[in-house]
Amino acid sequence: MRWAGKDALGAAGVLALLALIPAVTHSDYLIGILTVSLIFGIWAASWDFMSGLTGRENFGHALFIGAGAYTAALLNSKLDLSPWWCLPAGALTAVGFSLIIGFPTLRLRGPYFALAMLAAATIMQRLMRIFWEFTGGEEGIPGLDPLFESHVGTYYFCLFALTVTTAVLLALARSSWGTILRAIRGDEAACQAAGINVTFYKIAALMISAAFAGAGGVLYAHYQEAVTPDVFAVALSITIIIMVYVGGMGSIYGPVAGGIILALLPELLRGLGEYRLWVYSVILMLILFFAPGGLVAPLWRRLTAVAR
Amino acid sequence: MFNILVYGAVTSAVYAMLAVGFTLIFGVARILNLSHGAFYGLGAYAAYVLTAKLHWPLLPAAVFSVLFVAAFGALVERFLVRPLRASALAVLMITLAVALLFEQGMFILFGSEARNVPAFSTATWTYSGLDISGQRLLTLAAGFVVLGVLYIFIQRTRLGSAILAISQDPEGAQYMGIPANRMYSLVMALSAGIAATAGVLTAPFLTVQPTMDLLPMVKAFAIVIVGGLGSIPGSILAALLLGYSETIVAYTISPAWTEIVSLIAVLLTLILRPAGLLGTRAAF
């Protein structure tokens, strides 16, 4: 698969749009929620790389996010480590978790792998509450340092991180790596028979997925300037899966768009007061029902196919 | 200790009712039904509405609630799940959306605070130092009855055999003239009905809140995996194991660790014996 000119143009367009936003608005609110949306984009893309390509749905992606976030929080608050060092530290910790949990569980099929990851993430969430002396329990660890003093600075850095994430993952997905991962989804036994070291590729994919998710977790921790056990929650993992789904599984860029859109949606619905989350659920249900292949990626392909 | 024996049994009975429905729908229709917890919750809320708002007497309210949720389950299968059966993930997502809608709907209609459902029995038994309410014992008994009836239904009736056939080989069964789609609706209705029964029975001594669907679902999921997907005896065995381990942990170690027990059990099972205790289908 090669880069189509249209795709590159589309990506550049979206990037330019996002980059211009701080220039046209001074709303700290808009910049804030967009920053979070970009981070969700990173998480969605990282999920898609592993689960979208191999078909092994990971219901505990929050495990890696939380690993990154709490590593950053602990290093920053207890050892005064600068947020910039926390980034690689968080990503590495997440990779470590992926190795520990990946080896025993990646050989499992579909719902079993999903459940194992879900269990692992939820166990971490509960452990954060049980060992409250270190982790602050349900109140979490507040008072973290931000990456930049300026909120606009943080926004641009997250945009940069998202761009790098998407570029790297997209490149990998479109290379022979991606082909192999997709082949594994199709028929793992055949791949094994063809001499491919399936285990290596699966673990590597999980590690890469974890690294980016963990990095995103660090960015999130330093944006919020606090972490709580919610960062390991099932709800977060499921939210990300929904984002990927809406964006179009397996396309990497679709989930990025899906992440941004679905992270913004509850905020845009704030005018609905009490009914906000209910309307959000209804919208979700409609999308899930009428667009089972996702919204963004199929739409983009359709648009550009016409012009190809 | 006698306490542990009895309390553990009640907990296990509730878990068994939740798990069996879950494993039924997965074993037969390959649907990972994430709205299963919502069926449990709907049963409890329906009983609440009928008794507290419409002032129905308890028994008709309970029966009606169960039937209502069973019908709701069948409708969900027919209109939301069936069109998307081609993709397992799509089915997963849509059942998730149903669960979300349930939670939000209950929030809006009834508020966030816990609601009350009257108990069938307000008696309390005291026996050798153990205090147990009549409602709990009733739940335990009902668990036995429901599971027993289900077992007989599956093993001894034609409809039950049809369900078994579909679960083993959907195409083969259809060649034999068994209407697969109708069977799926039936199984979903059964599954929902059992979950609702658990909801109605436990509502008086547990909680009726919009968020009540999440934890029972995770536990049902856990039990089903540990027992072996698709195996009803496996689910029951696992429910007993889990119910008792939670009770024992609460007694001997600390109640702070009870909720983590099921999760650790799941993880260990998946790592050490992925097919589950009595699983017939391999996890690989």
Add this chain to the structure above:
Amino acid sequence: MRRSLSVCAIAALGLLGGASLALAEEKPIVIGADSPIQVQVGRDTVDTLQMAIDEINAKGGVLGRKLTLAVADETLDPQQGVAAIKKLTGEEHVDVLIGGYSSGVTLAEEPHIADAKTIYLGVGSASPTITDFVGKNYKRFKYIFRVSPPNSTHQGELIEDFVIGKLKGEFGYNTIAIVGENAVWVQGLVPVLKAGVEKAGVKVPMVELFDPDMSDFSPLLSKVKDTGAQYLLILVSHANSDVLVKQWYDAKFPIPMGGIDVKGQDPDFFERIGGKAIGEVVTNGIIPAPITPKTMPFWNAFTERYHRSPVYTAPGAYDALQVYVQAVERAKSTDPEKVIPELEKTNYVGTQGTYVFDKHHDIESGPGKINTLFVQWQEGGKRVVVWPKDVANGKMILPPWISQRAEVIK
């Protein structure tokens, strides 16, 4: 409507001269409510603020300006909480924030509130960590104030008081069991409480913390019984106290129970669980009794307007707004730099008691300040204040099945 009025006003006053002065007077003071509106405590905060705002506007507003309300749902998720704060400060440009419930959310929101240089009056979260920040970095966090309820450490001291004065002093209990949800506020409170009562000769054979999601308390209650404790002190906020109390009642548990039970403060708690709360003692900030001259007028106004009884964040929000308004009037400005010093001088009698801030901007508690009442659910859902002695209006009873057993034994 306002727009066209302003235009007319400008035109009219422009003719007379002094137009700009009049224009400045028009701008309303925006009160930002950041509260989890899907939960009762959140709804009550918002409704109370609306009611209070209407009352103040009817009397001419503040410094000649009207008050308006802006609401944002902070939910129980810190991420949405931070977004809510940014919406209120960054977009609606509120002059003050009043709200809060979950300490985890409030702690996450704090730096963002401070960076927006907006005053915050907390009416729901009780973690002392919230105001610790004010002490550690006054320059950045001086905007943060906590109005209600007393923080969890203070509450521990007030409970100690209750145990020694009431349980030991009047009932002669000298063995109590402490059971609480496994949360940071409990973990901080318990060691202090235990040490305090043990010093006064009360034995504590059991301290158990349970997972807040626990829904079956029978094993736990059984364990408590085995210790031979004479009173069960509970510390519950987010956990399912409905279930705990129902199960306590259903099992005809032979030990009376009471303590901090946030859900048990709800006026409809008794009815909600079918009357099974009888005999439970619950700490409360307000009940329909004249704690101060302002209590009953507030209670009546709220129940008349909203056809339900208020929960604990309501009086807090009501008084918080008054505290702010009075500080603004003293400062003759809404500029936070001028209002904060006035807030620090607050000495206000509200609906729950007298409000005075300590040097960390946390509310002071105790007799003469904001006191915590120990209120017992009695026959028919009646609530009786049983402690402290000077405000008690009834005797503490034993749950009916326990007193009946005592009768039988006699």
